[in-house]
Amino acid sequence: MIKVDERKRSGEERRRILLQWLKESEEPLTGQILAEKLNVSRQVIVQDISLLKAKNEPIIATAQGYVYLREKESAHSFKRIIACNHTPAQTEAELNLIVDHGVFIRDVIIEHPIYGEMTASLVIKNRRDVKQFIQKMEDSKASYLSDLTEGTHLHTLEADTIEQLDEVCLAFKKAGFLLEKENESEVNP
Structure with missing residues (x-):
């Protein structure tokens, strides 16, 4: 994952990047790691995940981190x-x-x-x-x-x-x- 500068992107783009990372990852990704990579707070990640779930993205929060459920x-x-x-x-x-x-x-x-x-x-x-x-x-x-x-x-x-x-x-x-x-x-x- 590449670290991304928050000032150069909208919330929509940040969620697109977040979704891409979750889809590509074979392991759960913690909110803290995602926050660091996106240069935002963990709370922003929690809100972004909630918005993605509201769009019916199959993301779940586990003890190990966030997981995108694949077939x-x-x-x-x-x-x-x-x-x-x-x-x-x-x-x-x-x-x-x-x-x-x-x-x-x-x-x-x-x-x-x-x-x-x-x-x-x-x-x-x-x-x-x-x-x-x-x-x-x-x-x-x-x-x-x-x-x-x-x-x-x-x-x-x-x-x-x-x-x-x-x-x-x-x-x-x-x-x-x-x-x-x-x-x-x-x-x-």
Whole structure:
């Protein structure tokens, strides 16, 4: 990425450049990195991302940074939402258990008593992503969404085969992370 002089460009052009960088990147890009490259504040990036999302650009914010969702990231044949419960200390083990079965973690969902359903994009594909997510949680001293629901949460999982999803559920059951099977739903696009 080339550093761009803010004074020589309009907000529209800045968003065009931002969108291009997101589309070209194979890795998530943090708001801070984008702000530095565009010589603007992180808040300007947050606003630009919001404007791009309002134009239906498939950009999501993850713990690793902003990601432009390409078709290949949604190309898994099978999806399943699983209900889980565990302590914050077990989060890393939970996420590693999923990715070790070759399963993609799309998001985490909780049912908040005031706000209703709250979803956070995770976009975790492998142990490296898990490690980055856990490190960012520790560095920021942030709480997990599941802290709001005493450990109960959902994950949207995606895989190439139904067997992978079944194996994750079996491993979750053995680990004591899986809630009752009635809470699962499955989608075959």
